[in-house]
Amino acid sequence: GAVVSQHPSRVICKSGTSVKIECRSLDFQATTMFWYRQFPKQSLMLMATSNEGSKATYEQGVEKDKFLINHASLTLSTLTVTSAHPEDSSFYICSAKMVNTEAFFGQGTRLTVV
Amino acid sequence: DAKTTQPPSMDCAEGRAANLPCNHSTISGNEYVYWYRQIHSQGPQYIIHGLKNNETNEMASLIITEDRKSSTLILPHATLRDTAVYYCIVREYAGGTSYGKLTFGQGTILTVHP
Numbered sequence: 309g310a311v312v313s314q315h316p317s318r319v320i321c322k323s324g325t326s327v328k329i330e331c332r333s334l335d336f337q338a339t340t341m342f343w344y345r346q347f348p349k350q351s352l353m354l355m356a357t358s359n360e361g362s363k364a365t366y367e368q369g370v371e372k373d374k375f376l377i378n379h380a381s382l383t384l385s386t387l388t389v390t391s392a393h394p395e396d397s398s399f400y401i402c403s404a405k406m407v408n409t410e411a412f413f414g415q416g417t418r419l420t421v422v
Numbered sequence: 423d424a425k426t427t428q429p430p431s432m433d434c435a436e437g438r439a440a441n442l443p444c445n446h447s448t449i450s451g452n453e454y455v456y457w458y459r460q461i462h463s464q465g466p467q468y469i470i471h472g473l474k475n476n477e478t479n480e481m482a483s484l485i486i487t488e489d490r491k492s493s494t495l496i497l498p499h500a501t502l503r504d505t506a507v508y509y510c511i512v513r514e515y516a517g518g519t520s521y522g523k524l525t526f527g528q529g530t531i532l533t534v535h536p
Contacts, residue, residue, distance in 0.1 A: 314465075342523055351509075352466070352526040401465045403524075410456065411524060413465035 310336045312404045314414035321392055321421055329387045329417045331402030337382035338404035342411065343375075346399040358385055392421045426510045431531040434504075440497040442530050444510030447491040452514055455486060456524070457495045459506040466509065466526075469495065500534045507531050 311334040321327045331341060340359050344352040356372075358364035358379035366372045376388040385404070389396055397420050403411040427445040434440040446455065454473050458466040470477055470484045472493070477484045483496040497504055509529040 312465075344526075351528050352460075354523055354525065357523055399463070403465070410468050410471060412468060413458075416463070416465045418463070 310334075310404075310406075310409075310412045312338075312402065312412045312414040314400075314402055314417050316417060317415060318418045319420070321419070323393055323421055324391055326388055326390045327392055327419060329389075329400055329402075329419075331385045331387070331404065331414050333383045333404040333412075336404075336406055338385075339382065339407050340405050341379055341385040342403045343377060343385075343387050344401045344403070346401060346416075352401060355387075389419065392419070394421045397421045426512055426527055428508075428510055428527065428530045430528065431533070434497075434500045434532060434534050436502055436534055436536050437499055440500040440504065440532060440534070442495040442497075442508050442510075442532065443492065444495070445492045446510070446512045449490050449512050453512050454514070455484065455490075455493050456511045456513065457482070457484065458509045458511065458524070458526075459504075460509070460529070461503075461506045469508075500532075502534050502536070505532060505534045 313332045315330045342357050343355045345355050346352045354367050355370045356364045356366045356377050358377050360379050360382050364377040374390055379385040399416050401416040403413040405411040454471050456471040457469040460466045470482050472484045486493045507529040509526050511524050
């Protein structure tokens with residue numbers, strides 16, 4: 309299957325700082341990328357959908373000013389958690405797809421805010 | 423997207439077939455059945471998908487009932503590395519107005535034991 313890479317895999321940051329997570333499709337051009345969040349012992353929750361070159365569509369209850377998503381190219385999307393707080397600590401996962409294909413997932417990023 | 427119901431957990435002996443059921447009684451005609459799995463602390467992995475015919479690939483087989491209200495994922499010879507959370511998801515194929523986003527339920531925790 310296609311390869312999606314996330315970086316970093318783990319990050320610890322201080323409360324009040326911002327953290328950027330990268331999601332890259334390594335061997336295909338992703339027309340659409342998705343960002344999910346997963347708390348311990350819970351399922352994945354979709355945060356937003358982004359299409360290359362356009363603004364992301366956020367799910368209800370997700371603050372777009374706190375979780376900034378940029379999808380500037382067909383192989384890269386970034387999620388920036390602004391002014392992070394301990395309650396933002398979670399496992400963040402991206403997925404990417406081409407038109408008419410299934411979605412492929414990155415390995416996830418474990419964010420810990422201290 | 424149609425809702426799915428899966429048992430919360432299942433056990434399977436190594437080397438035996440693992441049969442994971444999924445109910446999707448409200449599935450509509452243009453919706454596909456997708457299966458993903460998530461091994462602990464990793465991103466989900468695509469397994470298989472189907473519309474109405476049974477499907478098989480190198481990982482698993484998907485059996486969909488004739489009325490399409492339920493399906494079964496079969497791992498023919500389970501190994502310890504197949505221990506994971508298995509998600510059954512129903513949605514429009516790839517594109518559509520939702521751009522193929524996936525809505526994850528709680529899934530089935532499959533434990534393969536020696």
